Amino acid sequence: MQRLKEIFTDRQMYRAVLGMLAFVTVWYLLTAVFNLPRFRQIPNPLAVLKEWVSFEPVSGRSLFTGEYYLDIAYSVGRTLIAFSLATVLGVSLGLIMGWNRMFFDFTFPIVEILRPMPPLSWIPLAVLILPGVEIAVIYVTFIAAFFATILNTLLGVFSIDRNYFLAAKCLGSKPKDIFLNVVVPGSLPFIFTGLQIAMGVSWMSLVAGEIISGQRGLGYAIYEGYSLFQYDQVIIYMFTLGILGYISSAGIRAVGRRLMSWEARRRGA
């Protein structure tokens, strides 16, 4: 059984590596070999890699410069603040909305109108109302994640089988007990799906926010690289975002697995 698992994982690994190699090859062919007109200015993968690991990068940003990590720190900091706020507020509001019919009736229509508004459309208001550009960028990062979290938490509460509530009542639960023992654990799988989505939209909105009104950060640096014809920098930062996004998703999944061991065991993990 263990061996079988190893072979499977190995084969998976092997395919993953092949897939990536194919991707890089196509990129290399398009930019370095065929020299297509629209790709003439795009750096090839080798050039990007060289710049990324260079001790003296042309753009001033590589794995061996403080600048690079400062940009990452800014973006990660903003995302973390926005995402944490979205999680705390979104989960609490979602749980209360799902739990209390009256509160749901009051709030759901507003949520449904605000939710589809693209995060970037908030930028003018955010800049006008909030003190300082920094907080405005965090707000824009927060807003879409917040609604994604509310909605999924709410769906999570609604997804709970009615019999669990009835059983809990039979067993002598007070409302507080039902909230803690049925509503919260019962909606966790949906909450974590929501948090995954929220993390994704956080990064998206963050980069857009940083491009438009930010100072420092990955999105800002991408735009700066574009303006200054530092296309290596643009691509390095795009991949950096990809890696950070992957790490944050994996982090959420890991936390989810810990909190929902019953789910993991069901799937035989």
Place this chain on the structure above:
Amino acid sequence: MTTAAQQIQGAISIRNVTKIYDPEGVHVVAMQDCSFEIAAGEFVAIVGPSGCGKTTLLNAIAGFDTITSGEIHLDGELISSTRKQIKPDVDRMVVFQNGALFPWKTVMENIIYGPVVQGRVKKSAAAGAAREMLSQVGLNGIEDKYPEELSSGVQRRVEILRALINQPKVVMLDEPFRGLDAVAKTVMHEFLMEVFCAAPRTMFFITHDLDEAIFLGNKVVIMTTRPARLKKIVHVNLPWPREHHMLGSEAYLELKREVLEAVHEEAKKAFEAGEREMA
């Protein structure tokens, strides 16, 4: 024996109960003028065509739903009428059709949930009692497993134990063994027989399976097709504890014929009603 018998509670009196769903609109009469008595400590099997309103009665006794008219009494006390709906509570436990063990709690956490949440006992004492119950029925070693890791047969037994640990007056089971294969069902019947004989209490057992009804019941209550009324009560005079070889006995076959005849009549009516609705 007399003192023990006196301690048993859970006599249910169902008097002219009618339940109409959506009286202003669709007006579905689920149950009409249904009356019968259940003695304290009796194992009553309720059978009848699907959708006839057996669960309606369970919901009313459990306190999940109201009734439109009539009265239901528990040990002489009015618990449900036009003006009154009792709340669900620990004296009336329900074991649900599709199972309602909390999937996010382990077997142990599920079983001790009731006693702990009611604040009756300390967690450790409840855990001790739960462990004893589990070992009495030969289910040791599953305390830390989650329900989904267990076979559905074991899940059903754990759910029944979760109900019993609260010492309810009445245990109501809504087709609890539906979907189990014949072998698993036999194990369930023996399990239920064992826990019932160890501590008799009123059992309100809804089922489609006539063998199961006769094998387990003191009496089999046969309901009519919708709107549900009492069709017939068949008293089962087989000795306790019931054993599977009884299923071949002459007395058993006679009972089965009687039940089958009554059920078949109703099934035919239900079928014809269905035909009419289709036409």
